[in-house]
């Protein structure tokens with residue numbers, strides 16, 4: 177892992193902010209901190225951050241709003257920090273554009289692992305990552321077309337569907353395992369998030385976001401179906417080209 181990554185910590189609680197900064201600095205990362213969205217904006221005007229640790233509850237601006245703004249204008253990695261179960265429910269219910277999230281109080285080891293996992297994903301070349309043995313990079317299902325090389329998805333009407341990096345990686349894993357039930361653990365591995373805990377809802381969050389973008393009726397999904405208590409299965413037949 178290159179040590180020159182620059183991370184922005186946006187967190188209004190002084191103790192948490194200091195803890196995050198010292199944890200990341202101990203790993204050799206360059207760290208800047210901000211206690212408000214305004215301060216973070218000033219910093220972002222002068223630096224190119226590789227990753228932002230973003231507190232959901234800030235005094236001057238909603239973290240979800242900031243995530244959407246960041247995602248609209250850059251490809252920076254975003255890890256959302258949430259503090260309560262209600263926060264996670266808010267996150268589940270909203271389109272946020274974050275790549276991952278960590279619930280407070282967090283285990284330092286898990287936090288660092290998630291940061292490193294996301295930076296690793298970000299450093300992967302964006303093209304030709306997953307060609308099959310015949311060099312095919314296009315997958316088709318039910319009129320949809322996904323190009324794994326260009327990292328694009330088109331709906332049956334030919335419209336481009338915007339996916340975040342994590343959504344794309346998860347959909348790729350599901351499609352490559354089409355017809356089989358994949359556990360949350362396997363899916364977390366596939367998107368580079370290895371530290372699974374029983375309360376981890378990363379995969380469920382991403383699946384509900386994909387369903388809203390892809391399913392005719394997200395409440396009665398026909399593409400990504402749930403295997404209760406275990407994981408998810410990609411149901412349509414997939415062809416490669």
Ligand code: CA
Pocket residue numbers: 187188189231232233234
């Ligand atoms: Ca806060």
